[in-house]
Amino acid sequence: MRLIAANWKMNKTVSETEEYLRRFLEILKPYEDREVLICPPFTSLYVASRVLSGTGVRLGAQNCHYERKGAFTGEVSLPMLKEIGCSYVIVGHSERRHIFGETDELVNRKIIACLEEGVRPILCVGEKIEDREAGMTFKVVETQIRIAFSGVEGMTDRVDIAYEPVWAIGTGVPASPEDAVEVHRFIREVLREINPRAEGKTRILYGGSVNPENAPEFMKHGEIEGLLVGTASLDPESFAKIVDSF
Numbered sequence: 583m584r585l586i587a588a589n590w591k592m593n594k595t596v597s598e599t600e601e602y603l604r605r606f607l608e609i610l611k612p613y614e615d616r617e618v619l620i621c622p623p624f625t626s627l628y629v630a631s632r633v634l635s636g637t638g639v640r641l642g643a644q645n646c647h648y649e650r651k652g653a654f655t656g657e658v659s660l661p662m663l664k665e666i667g668c669s670y671v672i673v674g675h676s677e678r679r680h681i682f683g684e685t686d687e688l689v690n691r692k693i694i695a696c697l698e699e700g701v702r703p704i705l706c707v708g709e710k711i712e713d714r715e716a717g718m719t720f721k722v723v724e725t726q727i728r729i730a731f732s733g734v735e736g737m738t739d740r741v742d743i744a745y746e747p748v749w750a751i752g753t754g755v756p757a758s759p760e761d762a763v764e765v766h767r768f769i770r771e772v773l774r775e776i777n778p779r780a781e782g783k784t785r786i787l788y789g790g791s792v793n794p795e796n797a798p799e800f801m802k803h804g805e806i807e808g809l810l811v812g813t814a815s816l817d818p819e820s821f822a823k824i825v826d827s828f
């Protein structure tokens with residue numbers, strides 16, 4: 583089942599969240615063939631879980647800590663997220679990596695913690711523009727994936743991956759669907775090598791300047807098993823259109 587996910591990043595207060603979700607639920611068509619996921623900021627998770635309860639729309643967090651509890655000022659743990667109703671968590675988003683210095687090793691610890699807690703991670707990978715220009719796209723993406731699964735190679739089926747080229751995020755310039763498909767096929771190959779038994783069980787999503795106009799172009803391709811949407815998910819009409827784009 584394909585997954586269409588909204589990453590709101592650092593947007594929307596509690597009241598804005600409630601207003602958005604009420605409108606979104608009004609206009610969202612009933613689907614049985616796709617999963618819809620909203621990842622609001624931490625402060626909005628509680629109200630979102632109440633509004634979304636019983637609707638089938640999934641709730642996810644944008645980050646987590648790898649310890650269950652303890653002296654980690656400012657962090658949020660997986661048991662906290664689970665209790666509030668999060669079934670997903672975005673791990674290793676490029677903004678976490680590049681603005682907040684998250685390393686592949688830290689991402690690996692978070693993936694392991696998610697697997698232990700039974701919250702499905704959406705592992706984000708993607709190259710910077712200088713990597714692409716240097717012909718390093720595959721190498722960068724492969725390294726990110728191999729380190730992320732280090733020690734939990736047999737559990738690739740419990741993770742989804744979002745390919746988000748850094749140069750396409752928030753720029754209005756998406757990857758071409760053909761370029762995305764090429765990287766998605768490569769990621770599928772890497773996953774096959776890491777865990778041959780779980781072939782096909784990890785969904786590979788595309789993210790980076792997806793909007794209602796270009797979403798159908800991505801979703802035409804079977805290799806693209808979902809979308810992770812930033813800016814265009816902040817408006818309920820726009821996100822509902824993206825969910826409806828295939």
Ligand code: 13P
Pocket residue numbers: 589675746750751752753754789790791792810811812813814
């Ligand atoms: P934009 O859709 O704003 O480019 O953001 C993509 C993204 O980072 C989703 O995680």
